[in-house]
Amino acid sequence: MAETEKVNANPEPAKPAAKVTVDATKVDATKYVGTPAVGTSKAAAAAGVSATASSTEIDRRRRxxxxxxxxxxxxxxxxxxxxxxxxxxxxxxxxxxxxxxxSDYALGIDEKWLQQYRIWVDRTPDRLFVIYARCTHLGCTPDWKPAENKFKCPCHGSGYDSEGVNFEGPAPRPMDRARIELAPDGQIVVNTAILYQWPKGQPSHFNDPGAYLTGV
Ligand code: FES
Structure with missing residues (x-):
């Protein structure tokens, strides 16, 4: 017991613990192996590197x-x-x-220009004129019915005789006629921008100069 007290009588003063300084710039986070424990300095470092890479990628996508x-x-x-x-x-x-x-046109209705110009060429014994193929009711294109010698509108049933004059259905007046004249080369020139009408209850313009050709 006395021997033990002698040993402890002059104890060595305790040396201060060596101060360990870690240079953060020299720490290589990539050397960490595995998942650092949560709450440790290693975990914080790894998380920082990961967050930086992620935010860089987001910035790149935003740009x-x-x-x-x-x-x-x-x-x-x-x-x-x-x-x-x-x-x-x-x-x-x-x-x-x-x-x-x-001379290309015989007596009666010629439909060869209907699709291209929306007209019929109509030759009677004393005249040649051009009917603009538009129903005067609401603008449909009537059909020529040779067997019945009349035009019939498919929309609401208006009927016109072989000269385009209305006689049945809701059409208010005959179909219009386009301006027609002979060119110097002898061909027929048609102008559908100038139309001759016969308004209901008013004088007809079908006999105006330019509305027909005669003696041809
Ligand atoms: S559009 Fe021809 S009868 Fe109505």
Whole structure:
């Protein structure tokens, strides 16, 4: 017991613990193996590296998206600017055209120009004229019925005789006639921009100069 007390009488003063300084810049987080324990300094370091890489990727995507938006806007603006200088043209069928010589047409109704110009050429014993193929009720194109010698509108049943004069159904007046004249080369020139009408209850313009050809 006395021996033990002698040993402990002059104890060595305790040396202060060596101060360990860690240079954070020299710590290589990639050397960590496995998942660091939560709450440790290693875990914090690993999380910091991971968060930095993730935010860099997000920034890159944001920049890419912003550039795509700017490029798209500039492209749209450029196209609108370019379109401004292009002419806005409405393509409409020609209203003045030649339909051949008077000798090409026999007595009666000729339908060869119906699809292209929406007209019938009508030759009677003393005249040749052009009927504009538009019903005067609501504008449908009537059908020529040779067996019945009349035009019949498929929309509401208006009927017109072989000269385009209405006689049944809701049509208020005869079908219009287009201007017609002979060109210097002897061909018939038709102008569907100038129409001759016979309004209901008013004088007819079917006998006006230009509404027909005679002696041809
Ligand atoms: S459009 Fe021809 S009868 Fe109505």
């Amino acid at each position: 890419r998206f912003a550039w795509a938006m700017v490029t798209g806007f500039l492209m749209a603006w450029f196209l609108a600017f370019f379109r401004f200088f292009l002419p806005r043209t409405l393509f409409e069928p020609n209203t003045i055209f030649k339909i051949g010589f008077p």
